[in-house]
Amino acid sequence: MxxxxxxxxxxxxxxxxxxxxxxxxxxxxxxxxxxxxxxxxxxxxxxxxxxxxxxxxxxxxxxxxxxxxxxxxxxxxxxxxxxxxxxxxxxxxxxxxxxxxxxxxxxxxxxxxxxxxxxxxxxxxxxxxxxxxxxxxxxxxxxxxxxxxxxxxxxxxxxxxxxxxxxxxxxxxxxxSVKDQIELDILQKACDITEKGFRRVLNFVKPGVWEYEIEAEYMHEFLRNRSRGFAYTPIIASGNNANVLHYIENNQQCKAGDLILMDVGAEYANYSSDMSRTIPVSGRFTNRQREVYDAVNRVKDNATKMLVPGNYWKEYHKEVGELMTKELLDLKLLDKADVKNQDPNWPAYKKYFMHGTSHHIGLDTHDYGVLWEKMTENMVFTVEPGIYIPEEGFGIRLEDDVVIQKSGEPFNLMRNIPIEAEEIEDIMNT
Structure with missing residues (x-):
């Protein structure tokens, strides 16, 4: 091994x-x-x-x-x-x-x-x-x-x-579903390897590169850090490819002005990390891209704060849906009539954010965990909101892996992986 x-x-x-x-x-x-x-x-x-x-x-x-x-x-x-x-x-x-x-x-x-x-x-x-x-x-x-x-x-x-x-x-x-400290240390190692891959990619991406070349950069960094490779089939989705939730072909050229949604994670000792980041091919977000990016990031930050002992997975997702609805109204992607007339079983926000926000992670990327029981200390969840806008040619997803703490906010295993728009632009332009 x-x-x-x-x-x-x-x-x-x-x-x-x-x-x-x-x-x-x-x-x-x-x-x-x-x-x-x-x-x-x-x-x-x-x-x-x-x-x-x-x-x-x-x-x-x-x-x-x-x-x-x-x-x-x-x-x-x-x-x-x-x-x-x-x-x-x-x-x-x-x-x-x-x-x-x-x-x-x-x-x-x-x-x-x-x-x-x-x-x-x-x-x-x-x-x-x-x-x-x-x-x-x-x-x-x-x-x-x-x-x-x-x-x-x-x-x-x-x-x-x-x-x-x-x-x-x-x-x-x-x-x-509840991790031992040894397991948390292994998961941290997997996340640290993922960080190295992402930083490598930030210095590599420019207009004209191919999605599979980005995939290769990740694999190079993962293998050289004692990972077996990707914890799951990687998604490297530029432009409108990001609006296909499980796009895995990774065979298109990245064009100037587009965004690249990357859902990747390193495996280490059979444990999975699971990261999503969205970056600009040209090294700078447009005003509209930045507006949507910041909205997704706000939902992620606020959703993370809800992952506390005693909360329920199903109720948590309802609360995140309310956060996303507000952001989509501000972005003019929804209006009040859309929300007023929505189907309770498929709320209006689902048009632009159709998947769940969090799942257990550990030995499996979608790890074991009893979803109808209360969240407890040392459970590890992803937090991965997204907004997908085919008519505007891009989709954005941001994702971290966090550990529920006995008190206070969850501990972010990906705290060192750049996520703020300014930091990503700074790294890509140095």
């Missing part, structure tokens, strides 16, 4: 917190992701299943974690199964986890080779009453591929039909 090793105390604590919420005499099992094929002998780059990583720190394929806190034998209470390595694998694929290294990474003493899983799993299942299956229940998930986890669940239900089944996901949704 490119990243510095994460202290195993994080994963020890995560497992302890998870097992504390398991029902008596239960087993929980977590599988790694598959390595997905492209064609012939080619595969996509491997990315670990986030829940398995959260609970073990093991970051390689063909890995299984078993938790059985009430096991009769101590050595069965936490078990990690990893692919057996040998000299042939070392030559062709490089270093894999040894049993000793797996213990160092995870803090799990009972490490076994994967070939021994079926035998040991049968033994512990005869001692347990129920099993926790790990399904993806994120509110935005739309996975159609059958995963390694799916295949395990199907096989286990067939082999052990008399056991009761439970869901790991509700426990993980709650645990993963």
């Amino acid at each position: 490119k990243y510095d090793q994460i202290p195993s105390e994080l994963f020890v604590k995560n497992r302890k917190n998870f097992m504390a919420q398991m029902k008596p005499n239960s087993i929980a099992v977590f599988n790694s992701n598959d390595t997905y094929p492209i064609s012939a002998d080619s595969t996509m780059p491997f990315q670990q299943a986030r829940d398995l990583f959260y609970l073990s720190g093991a970051d390689q394929e063909e890995t299984i974690l078993v938790l059985f806190p009430d096991a009769p034998y101590v050595e069965h209470r936490e078990m990690l199964f990893v692919r057996e390595t040998n000299e042939h694998i070392a030559v062709w694929e490089g270093e894999k986890l040894t049993k000793e290294k797996a213990y160092e990474v995870s803090g799990i003493k009972s490490v076994h080779w994967l070939k021994d899983f079926d035998k040991i799993f049968f033994e512990v299942m005869t001692q347990a009453e129920r099993i926790y299956f790990n399904t993806n229940e994120h509110y935005r998930q739309s996975v159609e591929t059958e995963t390694r986890e799916d295949r395990f669940i199907k096989a286990t239900k067939a082999k052990f039909p008399a056991h009761s089944w439970e869901r790991s996901n509700p426990i993980l949704q709650s645990l993963r």
Whole structure:
């Protein structure tokens, strides 16, 4: 892995917190992701299943974690199964986890080779009453591929039909939404790498550059700072491309006078950052661009102040909608009649700001989190308002990642990334 090793105390604590919420005499099992094929002998780059990583720190394929806190034998209470390595694998694929290294990474003493899983799993299942299956229940998930986890669940239900089944996901949704200080430090590292990429781009952009060239500048800076690369597919959208919310072609030339909306973020140690900035190709905003830019920035600043313990995600978005409505009225994009006659289920401001303002962020860009529960200390949210005006040929989105604090305003992990219009212009013109 490119990243510095994460202290195993994080994963020890995560497992302890998870097992504390398991029902008596239960087993929980977590599988790694598959390595997905492209064609012939080619595969996509491997990315670990986030829940398995959260609970073990093991970051390689063909890995299984078993938790059985009430096991009769101590050595069965936490078990990690990893692919057996040998000299042939070392030559062709490089270093894999040894049993000793797996213990160092995870803090799990009972490490076994994967070939021994079926035998040991049968033994512990005869001692347990129920099993926790790990399904993806994120509110935005739309996975159609059958995963390694799916295949395990199907096989286990067939082999052990008399056991009761439970869901790991509700426990993980709650645990993963509140970050440990070690996690916050990793997220800060990811944001700091993103800052380096953005500052590089501010010194690179000029009329005539191509969107993919800007993408390449980010990737260069991310990789040289021990990131695997982008935390998600980057959006580098100049001119009217910014009005396509998930524009990812990044294949157009940037023209003088246009704006570039950039929604990018560096990954670090499997954790995501998520930044949006909008900059002028020519190094200066026009009066109208600046007027809209400042409106978006005001909404972002005021929305950030609302991310406090006790607030609710749904109510928060309603309040942000009111802030945006006021700004759109001032910009003459809406009038009082538009607001008076609006559909409550699709308010007038949605014509120019059609997406949500905030989502959880962490191991996933759209991270786990129970949206109907109160916000609490050490949750991490994005704040990303935008105004999109196709008829004027530009769109603006601004986004930071912030940590909810016990008291006071949230802590901005992107506080050092330029966002004020004057600072951006100054950097681009020096």
